[in-house]
Amino acid sequence: MAFKNSKGVRVTYECSELIEELKNDIEEFGGDTLVYVWCKNALGVTLYVNYDFIDEDDPVRPEEVKEDEYLQIMTMNALLVLLEKENMLEMESSLKVLRKIKNLTQQELSDILNIPLRTIENWENGNRKPPEYINELIRDKLLKMTNEELENEKKYVVLKLENGKKASIVFEGSKRECFSFEDEARKKLST
Structure with missing residues (x-):
């Protein structure tokens, strides 16, 4: 994995501890939670080096952001994907x-x-x-x-259409369950 810069060089940043901390926070607060992310440019790619919760009562102070870093806001899920990629976890x-x-x-x-x-x-x-x-x-x-x-996106339905009437739902389930239901209905009709 890793990030590739414009010259094709792979750039990684070891952040296993940060990934574990983030996974725990996702489990506790949900992956759609927005956070501040500390970013820095290195060898033509953006590295993600830290994060913190957005707290209006206790905002990030300018001295917390180093001269070569900047803040970006993203969901914890999005950050986890980026950290996993930059950490070069091949497993x-x-x-x-x-x-x-x-x-x-x-x-x-x-x-x-x-x-x-x-x-x-x-x-x-x-x-x-x-x-x-x-x-x-x-x-x-x-x-x-x-x-x-x-x-x-996970929900599927089987509709029954009758002449002059509205369509009605006759079965609800996963895609596989709906296909099975339709197959059984066809078998009954064909016998």
Whole structure:
């Protein structure tokens, strides 16, 4: 992983302790919580070196930000993805880390992205590597989605349409459950 600068050089920043602290804070306060993030430019990339909660009663003082640093506001989920990448943790794919942050199963991620489950499994297990632009598209989509939007993406329904009447919901569930329901209904109709 790591960050690549414009010359293709990979730049990393060891921040394992910061990642563990952030994971604990996400568990306690939620990943959509906004925080101040201390950023610094190094070798043509932005490194994320610290964070703090936004507190109107106790704002960040100018002396807390070093001369070569600046503040940026982002969600704790977004920061975790960036820290994992800059820390160069190779044990888990960035897709797996992001999926866990968003509390999604592989099947749910497959359904939301319309990517076969086997492909997601292969990417996460390191058997295959997705093209970087696919990684970026997935990361952008998931990071921009709120928890409510993700929950809505997980919901599927089977509608019954009758001539001259409104559509009615006859089944609600996961994508797989809805497909199974439809298959059973087709079998009954065909016999």
